[in-house]
Amino acid sequence: MELKSKAPSGPIEKRWEKYRFELKLVNPANKRKFTVLVVGSGLAGASASASLAELGYNVRCFCFQDSPRRAHSIAAQGGINAAKNYQNDGDSVYRLFYDTVKGGDFRARESNVHRLAEISVNIIDQCVAQGVPFAREYGGLLANRSFGGTQVSRTFYARGQTGQQLLLGAYQALARQIGLGKVKMFPRTEMLDLLVVDGRARGLVTRDLLTGKLDAHVGDAVVLATGGYGNLYYLSTNAKGCNVTAIWRAYRRGAAMGNPCFTQIHPTCIPVSGEHQSKLTLMSESLRNDGRIWVPLKKGDARLPKDIPENERDYYLERRYPAFGNLVPRDVASRAAKAVCDEGRGVGPGGLGVYLDFADAIKRLGEPAIREKYGNLFEMYEKITDENGYQRPMRIYPAIHYAMGGLWVDYNLMTTIPGLYCLGEANFSDHGANRLGASALMQGLADGYFILPYTIGDYLATEKLPPVDENHPAMKALQAEVAERTKKLLAVRGKRTVDSFHRELGKIMWEDCGMSRNEKGLTHALKRIPELRDEYHRNVSVLGGSEELNQSLEKAGRVADFLEFGELLCLDALERRESCGGHYREEAVTPEGEAARDDANFCHVSGWEYAGPGKKPVLNKEPLTFEYVKLTERKYK
Numbered sequence: 056m057e058l059k060s061k062a063p064s065g066p067i068e069k070r071w072e073k074y075r076f077e078l079k080l081v082n083p084a085n086k087r088k089f090t091v092l093v094v095g096s097g098l099a100g101a102s103a104s105a106s107l108a109e110l111g112y113n114v115r116c117f118c119f120q121d122s123p124r125r126a127h128s129i130a131a132q133g134g135i136n137a138a139k140n141y142q143n144d145g146d147s148v149y150r151l152f153y154d155t156v157k158g159g160d161f162r163a164r165e166s167n168v169h170r171l172a173e174i175s176v177n178i179i180d181q182c183v184a185q186g187v188p189f190a191r192e193y194g195g196l197l198a199n200r201s202f203g204g205t206q207v208s209r210t211f212y213a214r215g216q217t218g219q220q221l222l223l224g225a226y227q228a229l230a231r232q233i234g235l236g237k238v239k240m241f242p243r244t245e246m247l248d249l250l251v252v253d254g255r256a257r258g259l260v261t262r263d264l265l266t267g268k269l270d271a272h273v274g275d276a277v278v279l280a281t282g283g284y285g286n287l288y289y290l291s292t293n294a295k296g297c298n299v300t301a302i303w304r305a306y307r308r309g310a311a312m313g314n315p316c317f318t319q320i321h322p323t324c325i326p327v328s329g330e331h332q333s334k335l336t337l338m339s340e341s342l343r344n345d346g347r348i349w350v351p352l353k354k355g356d357a358r359l360p361k362d363i364p365e366n367e368r369d370y371y372l373e374r375r376y377p378a379f380g381n382l383v384p385r386d387v388a389s390r391a392a393k394a395v396c397d398e399g400r401g402v403g404p405g406g407l408g409v410y411l412d413f414a415d416a417i418k419r420l421g422e423p424a425i426r427e428k429y430g431n432l433f434e435m436y437e438k439i440t441d442e443n444g445y446q447r448p449m450r451i452y453p454a455i456h457y458a459m460g461g462l463w464v465d466y467n468l469m470t471t472i473p474g475l476y477c478l479g480e481a482n483f484s485d486h487g488a489n490r491l492g493a494s495a496l497m498q499g500l501a502d503g504y505f506i507l508p509y510t511i512g513d514y515l516a517t518e519k520l521p522p523v524d525e526n527h528p529a530m531k532a533l534q535a536e537v538a539e540r541t542k543k544l545l546a547v548r549g550k551r552t553v554d555s556f557h558r559e560l561g562k563i564m565w566e567d568c569g570m571s572r573n574e575k576g577l578t579h580a581l582k583r584i585p586e587l588r589d590e591y592h593r594n595v596s597v598l599g600g601s602e603e604l605n606q607s608l609e610k611a612g613r614v615a616d617f618l619e620f621g622e623l624l625c626l627d628a629l630e631r632r633e634s635c636g637g638h639y640r641e642e643a644v645t646p647e648g649e650a651a652r653d654d655a656n657f658c659h660v661s662g663w664e665y666a667g668p669g670k671k672p673v674l675n676k677e678p679l680t681f682e683y684v685k686l687t688e689r690k691y692k
Contacts, residue, residue, distance in 0.1 A: 056311060056664045058677035061465040062166035067683055068148075071170040074466070075509050079516035086111030089515050090274035092259055094246045094301055096123035098218075098225055098496060099479030100280035102503030105228035108237035110508055115272060116229070117241045117261060119296060119609075123226050127282055127294045128499065131218025132339035132432065133202065134210035135182075135496040137175040142199050146207040148172045155494065156684040158204040158384050159459070159487020160636035160652060162314070162660070165683055166466060167484050171494075174501040179211055181504060185224035188213050190428075200344050200428075202492035204384035204691075210493040215339050215432040221496055225503070244270075245609065246301045247537045249277065249308045249475070250523075250530055256305075256475035257523045258530060260537045264609065267602040269534055271525040276474045276511055279305060280503070283458030283480040285318065287617045287624065288569070289561025291455040292324060292337040298613040299620045302462050302481050310470040311662035311675060313463035313483030315620070316628035319490055319637045320570050321456030322388035325439055326408040333554075335454045336439055338411070339432055340492040343381045345416035345425065346449070348372050348388075350409050354399035360410055360448050371395055379691040386489045386637045386650075387691060389453035393570050394648070396452070403450045410448035417445065453570060457495060459486045459637065460627075463662040463677070467510035468502060471662070473518070476511060478502035483660065488636025541601050544611050549594035553610045556591050560584070560614070560621055568625050573641040577629040581622060588618040623663060623672060630674060633657045645688075654686050 063070040081089070089112050093104045096118035104116040120126060138151040151172040156163060179197070183189065189211050190198040199208040213220040232238040243264040250258035250273065258273035284299040285291035306312045323343065325336045349370045351363055371391055373380045383391075392409050395401065402408045417425055422445055426433070433444045440450070462470050462477040464484050469476050479499035486494065523530075563583050567576035591614070599605040634643040634650035635657070643651045660677040 056471060056662070056673070056675045058311065058463060058471070058660065058662045058675050059465060060164060060677055061467060062164055063466070067165060067169045070166055071173060078509055078513040081512045081516045083111050087113065089113065089276070090115065091276050091278060091511065092272055092274040093117070093278045093280060094259065095126070095280035095282065095481070096120070096229070097126035097128035097280065097282060097479065098222055098499035099503045100278070101126070101222065101225035101229045102500050103278055103280060103478060103507050104238050105225065105232050106504050106508045107511070108232035108235075114232070114238045115241060115274065116238055117244045117246060117259070119243065119245045119264060121242055123229060123240070123242070124222065126222060127297055128222045128496070129219040130292070130294065130337070131496055132215040132337065133341035134200065134212035134217050134493040135178070135221065135500075136202070136209050136491070136493040137179045137211060137497065138172055138209060139176055139179060140209075141197060142208045144207045146209050148176070150207065151175060151209065153684055154205050155485070155491055156487070156681070157689060158491040159489050160650070160689055161487065161654070161658070161681060161684070161686055162317070162635055162679065163485055163487035164679065165681060170506070171485050171498060171501050174505045175497050177505060178497060178500045181500070182221060182224050185227065187220050187224045190214065200341055201382055202340055203343060203382045203388060204379075204491040205382070206379065210341070212341065215341070215429060218496060221500065225500070246281075246304070247612070248304045248533055250533050251308050251472060252523050252527065252529050253521070255473045255518070255520070260533050265604050267600070267605060269537060271530045271534060273523050273525055273527070273530065275515060275520050276476065278476045278478060278507065279462065279481050280478040281481045283461070284620065285455045285458055287561070287621055288455040288564045289558050290327065290332060290335050290565070292321060292335050295334055298616065300613050300616045302477065303616045303620050305462060305470065305472065305475060307665050308472065309665065310472045310475060311463040311664055312460070312623060313660050313662050314460040314488075314627065315624040315663065316568070316631060316638050317459035317483070317488050317636065318455060318624070319385060319457035319459060320389040320453040322385055322392055322453045323411065323451050324454035324456070325436065326403055326450055326452040328404065336435070337454075337456065338436060338449065338451060339429075340385065342411060342429060342432060342449075345420070345428070346381070346411040346413050347415060348381050348409055348411055350395045350400040350402060352400070356400070360402075360412070369395070369400070376691045383691045384489055384491060386639070389570060390639060392453055408450040408452045411451050412448035413444065414448070455565070455569075457490055459483065459488060459490055463660065467513065468507055469510070469514065474514060476507060478507060488638055541608065541612070544595070544597050544608065544615065545601060547592065547595050547597065549596050551594050552596055553607060553614050556587065556595060557610075557614045557617065560587060560618060563587070564621055564624075568628050571639045571641050572628050574629065577625050580625045581629065584618065584622045584625065588622075591615065591618055626672070627661055627663065631657055631661065650689070658686070
């Protein structure tokens with residue numbers, strides 16, 4: 056397998072414009088002849104479906120929620136980046152490009168990142184035109200705040216509900232096309248496999264989650280916009296339904312998996328409270344604009360925060376990183392929090408927490424101003440912890456949040472399977488080894504509204520696609536394979552629940568391949584995961600049958616894929632013997648305790664190729680070159 060990025064050359068600020076002009080077009084009358092299957096209805100999937108339908112293509116959109124409005128994009132709180140420079144504080148397209156490449160620890164393609172920065176300014180205009188209620192200054196101009204990894208204010212927001220408001224904007228565009236008959240929506244439908252005919256992606260096998268019926272869908276191209284795989288770790292900030300199945304099925308059909316070990320730990324989450332928990336709750340990174348992070352200077356200091364005087368507090372981010380302070384990138388802030396807790400200076404039950412304190416901000420700005428900016432976040436925190444964040448500091452601790460890895464895609468957002476595209480968090484493309492806050496929404500909408508509508512046309516205009524229908528022999532064989540896989544899961548009739556296996560897998564992943572990784576732990580995980588997977592297929596208990604609403608069966612299929620994918624993630628982490636971004640190898644650390652990259656040996660994208668059942672996957676590499684943002688040590692001091 057050769058990983059051809061198709062990234063254009065020339066002056067970086069002209070690449071996307073020149074490339075776009077050179078793409079082949081499909082004329083309006085011919086667009087009606089093509090059908091595109093879009094899996095996922097979050098920001099990337101909904102915007103892509105609406106845009107493609109608006110252009111004239113026939114679109115089928117699938118989601119396992121009861122409505123596209125329930126996609127996990129609604130959970131994004133803090134904001135969306137754009138290089139508008141409304142604050143006149145030195146921002147520009149180039150600075151957003153620079154911050155993103157540096158923030159990703161030099162493990163992303165320059166051409167992709169610059170295109171994202173360019174498009175960012177159009178996204179805001181698009182969303183304002185849709186009526187997204189962004190916060191505004193007193194005079195009516197759109198407000199901005201800052202996020203980790205930047206020294207400017209470029210993040211547009213709608214209190215702590217930015218993802219929800221942006222999704223409603225994309226959803227209304229999608230709903231319009233559904234009403235016009237250009238998009239056929241399939242809610243409560245899960246993709247279970249990908250049809251590849253003559254080397255091209257041509258269809259899907261799906262399961263109706265209400266009836267259990269397996270259905271065949273064929274088209275001329277397939278788009279996966281199914282989000283991230285953070286739920287591999289069991290406890291994460293992701294919705295419980297988030298899974299790896301769609302991209303894992305594509306991987307097993309020939310799509311390369313890019314950088315799966317690049318998972319993000321978010322520093323601002325409500326700490327774990329006990330074994331009963333099934334997920335964690337994110338507190339927006341935007342809180343770090345006004346909240347100060349600290350722990351007691353003394354180990355084991357159990358006093359109430361109000362009883363600890365200033366001279367006995369350690370504002371450790373401000374001390375270690377004075378230039379960025381509390382707004383260092385997520386990977387840096389997460390490791391720093393782990394370090395002080397490992398020293399015995401953590402707060403709350405088990406000592407796994409640090410304080411996020413708004414006392415200074417309330418004193419400076421007044422409580423009403425803080426309520427206006429972050430009110431719903433404080434309400435959410437109080438409902439979960441029964442603590443008032445205005446009166447005492449919040450307690451936070453890092454947790455699994457985002458997947459920078461995903462299916463490998465080229466500059467067109469096409470995978471290594473022709474005709475299969477991948478958007479948003481489901482692909483690996485723009486964030487390198489660490490995503491800057493407020494860049495996920497930016498990428499999802501850029502991919503769906505402004506990139507895929509151009510690049511997919513080039514494929515459809517140049518490829519000769521033979522007719523394929525639901526009765527094609529390859530489709531019949533694929534449906535039979537999916538049915539057999541389901542039958543085997545139901546036939547095990549073991550003694551352990553699906554959740555018990557998932558929880559055990561999550562513990563292995565967190566302990567051996569979590570915030571920090573080392574060869575011993577990764578080797579242990581690579582031994583334990585296959586053992587656990589073998590036990591799963593011998594002893595899992597899946598209740599009910601296949602031809603009915605069966606959430607036990609849904610979870611069983613997803614966990615089966617996690618048990619395979621987790622091994623690949625650990626293998627990738629073991630192979631990458633450097634520290635970069637969210638991938639922190641304890642063997643590769645600077646004398647100051649920071650991540651130490653190895654550009655001589657690992658300045659590449661890892662693209663893993665499926666080699667067959669029981670065989671070690673093949674590692675392919677896409678070299679990364681940096682013409683504009685030179686490779687340097689990543690410093691925030």
